[in-house]
Amino acid sequence: MHSLKEKVSNAASAGQEHLDKYKAHVEEKAEKATARTKEEKDMAHEKMKAKEAEAKMNLHEAKSEHAADKLHGAHHLPGQPHAHHNQPLGTGVAAPTHPLAGHPPGHNHHI
Template sequence: MDWRFPVAGKAGIAGSETEKNVWCKEKISNLASAAKEKVKICGAKVDEKAEKTTARTKEAKAIAHERKKVKEAEAKMELHQEKAQHAQQKLDSKYGLHHHHHDVATHQPVLGHAPPGTTGHHHLGGGTTAPSYPLGGPPPGRKYL
């Protein structure tokens, strides 16, 4: 058994050559993103050392350390965002989906109930939507509508 590829036939694991290629592409993309993160973290450490050597006060040295922590956090955040993009690309190619990325800030649901006898999401004005059912889900006992 080749350790680089998942076992075919198991749930959620690649089976065909195309699925293996998609899996490998995601894995390689993740490795490249992790390498970029490491480079950014090393750069942040070098910048911190340079700032600390030129700093004359404890406060300036503390600021240099805080800047390094910020750069490291940004690098880790970018890594997680890129990994999420790679996973989405894998799903898109696996299921043939093409998602349109929407701005989350403009699609916030409004809490509450829609008018009786309506289904789905309805615009309430102002570009916001609300579900037509209670937030806890449909009422119990009404399995088939």
Template sequence: MHSVKEKVSNAAASGKEHIDITKAKAQEKVEKATARTKEEKTIAREKRKAKEAEAKMNLHEAKAEHADEKLHGHHLHHHHEPVIGTHGHQHHQPVGTAVPTTGVPAPTYPPGGQFPSGPTHHKHV
């Protein structure tokens, strides 16, 4: 039972990796088409490579979690701290919920505890 669940989870993670790589390639094509200099095209290629490497890293992390889940029989709810400089998906806490480390009170939204009044839509003229 666990092997089937692990295989299905790995297949889903692999599919997500392929989607992420396809998105990175499409984004690279858009950036290259709008690039005006050779350096901008090089930057677009390097961004794609970084996104592909991140997608592969996410796949390997997911597979490791699936193997651990199979081994220990429970799902791990790890929320890894993002690596600085990556553009991956990050889980953010709502504003005002973090425990401050310096003794300064955390900001809350909206300031003053009231929502701004006025129209909720904007007209473009």
């Protein structure tokens, strides 16, 4: 189950990376169209390369988070302790197992 969830999360992150790269290329074309000098065009290209690198870095970060979730379980938020459903032994009051258990001797309790 966790493996499937990790694969789906990785695929979604890869899709986001492709979208970010596409946006970077579109922005580069727009900047190059309005650029007047070769330096402005070169700067637009460098911005696009930086945005592509950032998208790739974000993908790798997301994949490592997905792998960590798989290892540690995604039942709780990162950095928060896992909530146990049962109390550890000796920390709580045991519930009576018999309907009349817990009543003083000689007490007639009608059920």
